[in-house]
Amino acid sequence: MVDPLLMRVLIASLLSGVLVGISSPLLTLAKTLLTGLSMIHNVLAGGILAVYLYYVCGVSIPMIYIALMYVITVAILTAELVERGYPPDTAASVMIAISSAITVVLSYFVAIKSSIAIAQAWSLVVGTSSIVTISDISLLIVATTVVGVLVLFFRREIIYIAFDELGARSMGLNVRLYRYVLYTVIAILAITLTMTIGIIAAHITIAAPGALALQLSRRKYTQLSVLIALIITLGGYVFAYITYLPPSGGLGIFAAATLILSELLKVKR
Amino acid sequence: MKFHGIKLKDVTVIFNSKIRALENVSIELKSPFYAIVMGPNGAGKTTLLKVIAGLLRPDKGYINVYGYVPYRDKGPVSKLVSYVPQLIQVDESIPLLVKDIVLMGLLSARKAPRIAFKEDYEYVDKILKVLEIDRCKECLFSELSGGLKQRVMIARALVRKPKLLLLDEPFSMLDFHMKCELAELLYRLYSEMGVDILIVAHEVSPCVPFEPLVILLNKRVYAVGKAHEVLRPEILRKVYPGTMEFKNLIVLGEDHG
Numbered sequence: 337m338v339d340p341l342l343m344r345v346l347i348a349s350l351l352s353g354v355l356v357g358i359s360s361p362l363l364t365l366a367k368t369l370l371t372g373l374s375m376i377h378n379v380l381a382g383g384i385l386a387v388y389l390y391y392v393c394g395v396s397i398p399m400i401y402i403a404l405m406y407v408i409t410v411a412i413l414t415a416e417l418v419e420r421g422y423p424p425d426t427a428a429s430v431m432i433a434i435s436s437a438i439t440v441v442l443s444y445f446v447a448i449k450s451s452i453a454i455a456q457a458w459s460l461v462v463g464t465s466s467i468v469t470i471s472d473i474s475l476l477i478v479a480t481t482v483v484g485v486l487v488l489f490f491r492r493e494i495i496y497i498a499f500d501e502l503g504a505r506s507m508g509l510n511v512r513l514y515r516y517v518l519y520t521v522i523a524i525l526a527i528t529l530t531m532t533i534g535i536i537a538a539h540i541t542i543a544a545p546g547a548l549a550l551q552l553s554r555r556k557y558t559q560l561s562v563l564i565a566l567i568i569t570l571g572g573y574v575f576a577y578i579t580y581l582p583p584s585g586g587l588g589i590f591a592a593a594t595l596i597l598s599e600l601l602k603v604k605r
Numbered sequence: 606m607k608f609h610g611i612k613l614k615d616v617t618v619i620f621n622s623k624i625r626a627l628e629n630v631s632i633e634l635k636s637p638f639y640a641i642v643m644g645p646n647g648a649g650k651t652t653l654l655k656v657i658a659g660l661l662r663p664d665k666g667y668i669n670v671y672g673y674v675p676y677r678d679k680g681p682v683s684k685l686v687s688y689v690p691q692l693i694q695v696d697e698s699i700p701l702l703v704k705d706i707v708l709m710g711l712l713s714a715r716k717a718p719r720i721a722f723k724e725d726y727e728y729v730d731k732i733l734k735v736l737e738i739d740r741c742k743e744c745l746f747s748e749l750s751g752g753l754k755q756r757v758m759i760a761r762a763l764v765r766k767p768k769l770l771l772l773d774e775p776f777s778m779l780d781f782h783m784k785c786e787l788a789e790l791l792y793r794l795y796s797e798m799g800v801d802i803l804i805v806a807h808e809v810s811p812c813v814p815f816e817p818l819v820i821l822l823n824k825r826v827y828a829v830g831k832a833h834e835v836l837r838p839e840i841l842r843k844v845y846p847g848t849m850e851f852k853n854l855i856v857l858g859e860d861h862g
Binding site (some may be wrong): 365419447487489490492493498500502503504505506507508509552554555557 | 658659660679680683684685687688690691694695696700701702705706710711713714717718719745746747759761765848861
């Protein structure tokens with residue numbers, strides 16, 4: 337009989353592979369990969385805000401909801417800054433600076449009230465990948481479904497805006513709305529991966545599949561991205577499980593191996 | 606009664622509260638028209654197109670495009686007017702197929718979710734044939750030559766069945782033969798399909814055989830008329846001070862002249 341933990345690990349890696357695989361090329365094409373990676377850092381501020389509301393203000397809403405609302409708000413504010421002419425990197429940096437300030441200030445107040453509260457917030461970004469829980473799998477199922485629907489319905493427009501933003505505006509496309517959708521996808525991706533596989537593994541998996549797939553094929557890159565993401569997550573997790581490595585180590589090794597393999601394939605072609 | 610054409614009166618556009626891109630520009634183009642706006646770098650040619658397309662709101666003045674105020678009535682104007690931007694504004698690293706680019710032109714006129722049906726693909730094929738690029742429909746945009754890229758962008762605009770095509774520097778990066786072919790194609794769209802054409806270009810010579818209306822612009826309008834009326838050294842010198850005249854040749858005194 338298959339070890340239940342291994343089964344949960346396999347399901348989690350399969351779901352995170354699909355989630356990353358479908359969204360990563362979109363982030364690469366829309367030149368928002370750095371925004372995606374930086375968005376991960378806003379998750380901690382969301383966690384700190386949640387524990388602050390609980391310990392200082394007495395508001396008991398599950399941490400994940402507050403963190404999710406916070407990260408989506410930050411994502412939409414970042415999108416609005418881009419819409420108002422800020423380069424995406426600058427907009428993301430400004431929002432990270434604000435989030436960092438919130439983290440530091442609220443941490444101070446939380447630490448006065450409770451010695452374990454800060455650790456609770458940190459658990460949000462460290463992830464629980466070595467002990468994948470049923471709630472992690474539920475979160476992955478919901479996130480993959482929501483992101484899948486958003487990507488399915490709005491992918492065409494988002495790519496088109498990346499191709500010719502001025503033309504898209506002149507054709508009457510609501511560029512602001514699609515930018516909000518894209519950044520919301522980034523926010524959901526960031527918080528889901530951070531909470532389930534941890535901040536380090538999230539960094540590894542967000543960028544690699546889309547970027548590598550686009551290097552290998554200009555036509556079938558979405559399918560290729562899903563395949564690469566599955567190789568990284570499934571391979572990485574199973575490797576980590578067998579060798580008793582931390583999952584982020586396994587994912588990192590597989591991401592590096594995929595990069596080398598794709599470069600070799602490119603050379604052969 | 607709705608005005609059928611483009612009317613601008615004393616239109617002024619100021620960037621960052623100090624840089625005047627357009628100054629009291631007044632133009633009236635009654636449909637049908639095949640017109641070309643020429644002027645030196647920084648003359649406000651692209652700004653003029655953006656104002657007409659509703660992408661920019663003028664700081665001063667009145668504008669009417671087929672009975673609508675573009676910056677206010679964006680919905681109706683985006684259906685009537687198709688804007689073809691400069692190729693340098695397009696990100697060619699995005700791997701889009703020719704047919705998908707043209708299809709998006711068609712679908713963008715609809716509400717989301719934009720699902721393409723069989724008849725949409727058939728209509729796209731028809732437009733690609735009109736522009737003689739049907740053989741490239743499965744090609745990536747980045748794989749095409751400059752002339753074909755320009756045709757794809759025109760196909761994307763044309764698929765929306767616009768009343769007016771606004772083209773920003775369509776002749777840039779093309780050799781002279783291709784420029785002439787493109788000018789002829791645009792003339793066919795005007796004469797056979799009834800599409801009004803407004804081109805912004807440094808070079809008017811490819812269009813001259815089709816007797817376009819020439820608008821000489823350098824922040825304000827210096828002359829409007831047929832090519833033989835405007836392309837005269839004494840008029841051109843107002844905008845291009847280095848203009849020199851040789852037998853059957855006028856040199857405007859700048860690189861792209």
